[in-house]
Amino acid sequence: MGDFYESHPYPPPVDDLDAYRAGWDDGRRRADSHLFWPAQPFRDDRSVLVAGCGTAQAARYALRWPHARLVGIDVSATSIACTLELKHKYALDNLEVRQLAVERVDELGETFEHVVCTGVLHHLADPGAGLRALRDVLAPAGAMHLMVYAPYGRAGVYMLQDYCRRLGIGWTDAEIRDLAATLKALPPDHPIAPLLRASPDFSNRAGLADALLHPNDRSYSVPELLQFIDDAGLRFGRWIRQAPYLPCCGAVASTPHRDLLATLRPEAQYAAMELFRGTMVRHAVVAHRKDSQPSEARVSFEGDAWLDYVPIRLPDTIAVRDGLPPGATAVLINRNHTYTDLYLPIDAARERLLNAINAERAIAQIGATDREFARAFFEQLWRWDQIVFDISDQIQPTAA
Numbered sequence: 274m275g276d277f278y279e280s281h282p283y284p285p286p287v288d289d290l291d292a293y294r295a296g297w298d299d300g301r302r303r304a305d306s307h308l309f310w311p312a313q314p315f316r317d318d319r320s321v322l323v324a325g326c327g328t329a330q331a332a333r334y335a336l337r338w339p340h341a342r343l344v345g346i347d348v349s350a351t352s353i354a355c356t357l358e359l360k361h362k363y364a365l366d367n368l369e370v371r372q373l374a375v376e377r378v379d380e381l382g383e384t385f386e387h388v389v390c391t392g393v394l395h396h397l398a399d400p401g402a403g404l405r406a407l408r409d410v411l412a413p414a415g416a417m418h419l420m421v422y423a424p425y426g427r428a429g430v431y432m433l434q435d436y437c438r439r440l441g442i443g444w445t446d447a448e449i450r451d452l453a454a455t456l457k458a459l460p461p462d463h464p465i466a467p468l469l470r471a472s473p474d475f476s477n478r479a480g481l482a483d484a485l486l487h488p489n490d491r492s493y494s495v496p497e498l499l500q501f502i503d504d505a506g507l508r509f510g511r512w513i514r515q516a517p518y519l520p521c522c523g524a525v526a527s528t529p530h531r532d533l534l535a536t537l538r539p540e541a542q543y544a545a546m547e548l549f550r551g552t553m554v555r556h557a558v559v560a561h562r563k564d565s566q567p568s569e570a571r572v573s574f575e576g577d578a579w580l581d582y583v584p585i586r587l588p589d590t591i592a593v594r595d596g597l598p599p600g601a602t603a604v605l606i607n608r609n610h611t612y613t614d615l616y617l618p619i620d621a622a623r624e625r626l627l628n629a630i631n632a633e634r635a636i637a638q639i640g641a642t643d644r645e646f647a648r649a650f651f652e653q654l655w656r657w658d659q660i661v662f663d664i665s666d667q668i669q670p671t672a673a
């Protein structure tokens with residue numbers, strides 16, 4: 274398996290992270306911090322492990338968190354060499370890089386407040402062993418960012434993987450080139466066609482090899498993922514972007530099934546939404562140790578605590594003003610959403626509340642005059658991935 278990434282490092286190596294660095298300011302850092310730790314005051318000096326860091330991810334994290342201490346590990350010597358080049362180019366004194374397997378991460382002899390592992394576990398021979406090893410190095414109040422493949426949106430990928438296996442196609446440059454040429458002749462309505470058209474992963478040879486020729490590749494439906502997390506001694510925190518998983522958001526909320534879906538437990542709603550949407554290709558979640566204290570760290574709109582939450586706008590959100598529905602002054606969109614039904618029309622009264630968000634004021638200071646109106650709107654903004662909350666004023670932070 275390591276051999277695969279020696280010859281096909283992924284993502285393809287990059288040597289210029291200037292634009293990436295320029296995209297990270299304190300506003301973005303603050304929003305990111307409260308996405309993972311709503312209940313902890315903002316900090317930018319956490320210890321971060323990037324597990325299976327590939328060619329550039331650890332260097333990106335070191336750039337975006339200059340005051341944090343980063344450790345990047347990967348089994349691939351090629352990926353480590355690419356990361357070391359970026360470390361030297363950008364003088365990343367806050368980054369340590371080690372050639373080490375996720376399963377042996379305990380050899381670092383330390384714990385981390387943030388563990389990032391994206392696009393890795395579904396490639397391991399024993400993903401459970403990898404996740405348990407990561408869980409053991411997660412600090413008690415830490416937060417893990419996991420991304421694994423999802424099955425239904427990747428059905429065409431698994432068909433083509435099977436096709437390649439049957440033909441005995443290997444990883445040489447010539448074989449990958451011939452495969453790329455052959456894919457051009459696929460029927461336009463083949464289940465992989467939308468991915469070939471839309472995903473940057475398929476636009477280069479490294480991406481093609483990673484998607485279609487990887488010797489280990491499994492995926493997790495929502496119930497399988499929740500079980501995977503639970504089995505490793507972890508607790509599901511939230512989706513990195515939650516609106517696609519919520520039946521109150523998007524087109525399904527206007528169907529006759531709206532009320533039926535609303536009666537389901539959250540986990541069953543997420544599973545139903547994965548089936549309804551049908552094209553999810555990955556799941557990205559925040560997970561915590563099961564033995565951390567869960568209840569006080571949750572955003573909730575029951576009781577009165579929400580009045581003290583400080584809303585913070587997510588950086589990739591925009592207000593669109595063209596072609597508005599009747600009565601709307603804007604339509605709010607999160608540019609990271611891939612589903613076009615996830616837009617939130619707002620009127621003038623709601624826009625006044627939105628414009629009062631400044632990452633400092635609590636909801637009580639913004640819109641307490643009509644409490645029910647404010648509660649409903651801020652909950653909506655949160656569910657639609659327009660905002661995160663700093664709820665640390667509510668909660669005594671626990672030591673990491």
Ligand SMILES: C[S@@+](CC[C@H](N)C(=O)[O-])C[C@H]1O[C@@H](n2cnc3c(N)ncnc32)[C@H](O)[C@@H]1O
Nearest residue numbers: 278325326327347348349352374375391392393
């Ligand atoms: C698809 S790449 C993802 C890279 C990076 N996490 C990202 O999101 O850009 C998968 C990476 O996991 C690494 N990898 C695979 N198995 C591993 C293992 N057992 N331990 C550590 N890294 C591993 C590969 O070498 C490769 O760099």
